[in-house]
Amino acid sequence: MSEPTGTEATAEADFLTVSGLHAGYGQAHVLQGLDFSVARGEVCAVLGPNGAGKTTTLRALCGMVRGRGSVTLNGTQLLGRSPEHAARLGVAHVPEGRGTFNDLTVEENLRIGAHLRGGLWRRSRVERAAVAADLERVYGHFPRLRRRSGQAAGSLSGGEQQMLAIGRALMLRPTLLLLDEPSLGLAPLVTRELFEIVRTVNEEERTTVVVVEQNAQLALDIAHRAHVLEAGRLVLSGPARQIREDGQVAEVYLGVSALARKAG
Amino acid sequence: MSVVTDLLQQVVEGLGSGAVYASLALALVLIHRFTGIVNFAQGELAMLSTYVAWQLVASGMPFWLALPVTLAVSFAGGMLVERLVIRPVQGAPELTVVIVTVGLFIFVNALAGLVWSFTVKDFPQPFPDGGLYLAGVRLDWSTLGMIAVVAVVMGLLYLLFQHTSIGLVMRAVAGNPASARLSGIRVGRVLMLGWGLAATVGAVSGVLVAPVLFLEPNMMGGVLVYAFAAATLGGFDSPVGAVVGGLFVGVAETLTGAYVDVIGADLKVGVPLVIILAVLLVRPQGLFGRAAVERA
Numbered sequence: 001m002s003e004p005t006g007t008e009a010t011a012e013a014d015f016l017t018v019s020g021l022h023a024g025y026g027q028a029h030v031l032q033g034l035d036f037s038v039a040r041g042e043v044c045a046v047l048g049p050n051g052a053g054k055t056t057t058l059r060a061l062c063g064m065v066r067g068r069g070s071v072t073l074n075g076t077q078l079l080g081r082s083p084e085h086a087a088r089l090g091v092a093h094v095p096e097g098r099g100t101f102n103d104l105t106v107e108e109n110l111r112i113g114a115h116l117r118g119g120l121w122r123r124s125r126v127e128r129a130a131v132a133a134d135l136e137r138v139y140g141h142f143p144r145l146r147r148r149s150g151q152a153a154g155s156l157s158g159g160e161q162q163m164l165a166i167g168r169a170l171m172l173r174p175t176l177l178l179l180d181e182p183s184l185g186l187a188p189l190v191t192r193e194l195f196e197i198v199r200t201v202n203e204e205e206r207t208t209v210v211v212v213e214q215n216a217q218l219a220l221d222i223a224h225r226a227h228v229l230e231a232g233r234l235v236l237s238g239p240a241r242q243i244r245e246d247g248q249v250a251e252v253y254l255g256v257s258a259l260a261r262k263a264g
Numbered sequence: 265m266s267v268v269t270d271l272l273q274q275v276v277e278g279l280g281s282g283a284v285y286a287s288l289a290l291a292l293v294l295i296h297r298f299t300g301i302v303n304f305a306q307g308e309l310a311m312l313s314t315y316v317a318w319q320l321v322a323s324g325m326p327f328w329l330a331l332p333v334t335l336a337v338s339f340a341g342g343m344l345v346e347r348l349v350i351r352p353v354q355g356a357p358e359l360t361v362v363i364v365t366v367g368l369f370i371f372v373n374a375l376a377g378l379v380w381s382f383t384v385k386d387f388p389q390p391f392p393d394g395g396l397y398l399a400g401v402r403l404d405w406s407t408l409g410m411i412a413v414v415a416v417v418m419g420l421l422y423l424l425f426q427h428t429s430i431g432l433v434m435r436a437v438a439g440n441p442a443s444a445r446l447s448g449i450r451v452g453r454v455l456m457l458g459w460g461l462a463a464t465v466g467a468v469s470g471v472l473v474a475p476v477l478f479l480e481p482n483m484m485g486g487v488l489v490y491a492f493a494a495a496t497l498g499g500f501d502s503p504v505g506a507v508v509g510g511l512f513v514g515v516a517e518t519l520t521g522a523y524v525d526v527i528g529a530d531l532k533v534g535v536p537l538v539i540i541l542a543v544l545l546v547r548p549q550g551l552f553g554r555a556a557v558e559r560a
Contacts, residue, residue, distance in 0.1 A: 062446065087448030099443035101436050112436045115429065116448045172447065 015040035015208055016061075016073050016176060023053075023060040023067035030056040031067065032232040038225070040074075041206040043199070045223035045240060047216045052229040054212040055096060058178045061210070062086045062093035073176055088116060092174035096181045098165040102154030106145055109153050109164055110135055113171025131171075138167040141197055159190035163197070170201065177201075179211040183218060191215070195222050220244040269400040274522050275515055280407035281490075282514020283414040284473045288484075288491035289498065289506035290417070291466035296500045297438045298458035301350065301361050305368035306466050307484030307491065309345070312372055313338040313467030314474045314483070315380055318387055327390050331471065335464050342463025343456040350459070351452065376481040387474035410472050417468055418507055421461075434458060486533060490517065493536030496543050499553020508551065513539060 016038040024030040030053045038044045046054050060067035061078060063086040071078040078086055083093070092113075101109050114131045139146040142163045148156060153164055162182055169177055179198065183191040199222040202209050213219035220226055220240045228236040228243070236243065288307060295303045316337050320330035345368070353364050391409035395402055425431040437444045437454040445451050469491075470484060477483050494513045498505025513536055521532040543550060 064442075064446075083442075083445040084448050084450050087446060093446045095443070095446065099440060099446065101439045101443060103439045104432070104435060108432055108435075111429075111432060112444070112447050112449075115433055168447065 013037065013039045014072075015042075016071070016210070018057075018061075018069070018071050020069035021057070021060060021067050021071060021079075022069055023056055023065050025056075025065065030232050031060065033069070034229075034232075034234055036227050036234060036237060038208055038210060040208055041202070042224045043202050043209040043211065043222055045216075045219035045226040046210060046212045046229060047219060047226055047243075048229035050214075051231075053232040054229055055180055056232075057229070058093065058180050058210065058212055061176075062091050062178055064093070064095075087172060090172070090175035091178065092169035092172045092176070093178040094162075094165045094169050094180060094182065096184060098158075098161045100153040100156075100161050100164050100168070102152065104153055105150050106153055106156070106164055107135070107149040109168050110138055110145075110171050113168035116172065134171050134173070138170050141170070141201060142167050159186050159194065162186060162190075162194060166194075166198070166201075170205075170207075174207060177207050177209045179209065181212055181214060183213060183215045191218060195219075198222060217244075266400070271519075272399075272401045274518050276401055276403060276407060278515030278518035279511055280404070280410050280514070281473075281476075281517065282494075282511035283410040284469050284487060284510075285490040285494045285513050286507040286510025287414050287417060287469035287472065288466055288487055289494035289510045290421075290503055291462040291469070292491055292495045293498075293500060293503055293506040294458060294462040294465065296495075297503075298434070298455055298462075299350065299354070301365065302500070303462070304362065304365040304488075305345075305372060306462070307470075307488035308369050308372035308376075309338070309342065309463050310466035310470035310487075311481060311484045312341070312376055313463070314387070314470035314479055315376055317467075317471050318380075318385060318474070318479055321388055327388055331390075334471065335467055338463045338467035339460040341460075343460040345463070346456045346459035351455075354455075373481050380481070382481055385479040387479045389475040390471075406475070413468060413472060414507065414510075417465055418503075421465070421503065424461075430457070489533070490514075490536045493539045495550075496540045497550055499550025501554065502550065502552035505550055505552030 014037045018037065019035045021034040022029065022031050034057065036044075046057055048054055056065060059065040061071055063078070063081045063083040067079050069079065073089060073091065076089060078089065078091065081089070086093075101112060104112070111131065114134055117127055117130065139149075144160055145163055145167055148160065153161065156164060166179070166182070182194055182198070186194070195218050198209060198211070201207055202222070211219055211223065220243060223240040226238065226240045226243045227234050288310060291306050291310070292303060295301055295306065313334055317327075317330050317334040320333060321327055325333070349364060349368055350361075353361050389406060391406040393405070395404035395406075395408070397403070423431075425435055433444070433449055434454055434457065436447070437449060437451050438458075441451050444454070469487065473487055474483065477487075490513050491510070494509035495506050496509070497512060498507070498509030516539065517532050517535045520527050520535050521529050527534065
């Protein structure tokens with residue numbers, strides 16, 4: 001269902017292109033052939049009920065599960081690569097359940113995110129300065145993390161851990177940021193703050209974002225485009241605003257309650 | 265000799281053998297932290313390293329040159345073991361991995377017997393004879409040397425883990441390999457490094473204990489039991505715990521051997537087993553370990 005805007009499909013519009021993507025775990029065939037593309041600098045929301053294949057989609061993009069078909073990022077094939085290789089190509093995945101390093105301090109967590117830049121033993125002065133600048137940038141987005149920089153990540157609240165996970169992903173200087181259920185288990189107020197930050201990061205750094213969410217309303221608020229998944233297939237794609245305002249879509253796929261206010 | 269000096273004398277000797285248990289326990293803990301595996305072959309790998317050192321010295325190399333060469337060989341050997349033996353079963357059920365390390369134990373033991381025979385070999389004492397007296401307690405240079413070597417190993421590991429980027433990466437991999445991968449870390453290579461490091465630390469224990477026990481393929485069997493007790497006592501995920509546990513087990517062994525007539529020299533091998541049992545009953549995570557908490 002890739003639909004290039006205008007007459008020619010530019011590299012900008014097809015920054016991330018997914019075509020004929022099949023993926024699953026062992027015998028479980030979850031994704032039944034997905035086609036979509038994400039333009040550079042866009043926030044793309046992937047919505048749908050539990051078990052639709054949202055998480056599997058993200059995992060296939062970052063190499064955590066194997067897939068068939070094609071996924072290209074800026075023309076480079078991502079399928080068949082390991083997660084560590086995908087990270088080297090600029091894909092930063094924030095997994096469901098955050099995946100912070102609980103024994104490490106907040107700052108150490110962030111430094112791990114920058115590990116791809118510079119040597120294993122000692123960094124040059126230029127590299128150290130670049131990492132320090134990135135730390136500042138992340139602390140700028142997440143002032144709460146700065147206050148806790150020396151604290152063990154395991155002692156943070158759920159919201160702060162999610163901020164840390166996103167901050168660590170940003171330290172990679174990603175071209176593609178994948179967020180898996182960032183609102184999971186967080187209080188509504190914290191979730192809103194988090195999504196505002198993701199919006200800011202996207203606007204200021206032009207980072208392309210693919211976000212998978214149960215909370216459709218939140219995701220649609222910051223997304224440019226959205227895709228609705230059901231049983232491993234895309235059943236709907238379009239501009240986020242249009243999907244948000246389409247009352248029928250809301251009822252059928254996203255649950256009325258989540259969108260009642262907007263749709264009404 | 266008064267009662268007190270006699271007691272102190274026993275404690276000092278206990279610390280000396282405790283240093284050996286500490287370094288092997290440290291190797292066990294490193295592997296466990298990195299891979300979640302309890303490596304039953306750790307002692308045999310140390311024994312093999314000790315034979316390498318013996319061979320080098322026997323062919324005329326001075327001991328203090330043979331030592332770094334041995335450690336380097338051990339490092340490479342540990343990496344090789346991870347890549348060839350452990351990597352294929354990484355992620356397999358726990359019992360499979362245990363059986364593989366037990367198999368490695370038997371293989372290495374037989375290999376050493378095949379190459380160097382099972383006859384006992386004299387291993388050079390790296391430290392000078394004699395010692396010094398402190399408040400009536402005799403401190404052998406060899407005892408002090410062993411403690412110093414383990415202290416240096418601890419210090420180097422601390423520097424590596426806390427003050428280098430590779431150390432930070434290693435801690436990240438030990439804590440959460442999946443997230444490490446997502447940050448672009450090549451986890452396989454880091455695990456190889458971890459095994460190499462553990463084999464090197466283990467080799468230190470073999471080289472330290474060989475002059476005392478004499479070198480033969482079964483030399484490390486008993487030491488491994490003490491090291492297990494040390495690691496269990498200190499906590500299988502705590503390097504500091506391994507060292508404290510090792511020293512404690514060494515002292516406990518010497519004291520019970522000297523003062524509890526029923527036990528004496530023959531039964532003191534039971535001491536580590538009693539310690540293991542007691543720790544598992546009272547505080548399974550060990551003194552410095554953390555209880556495993558399953559996230560609901």
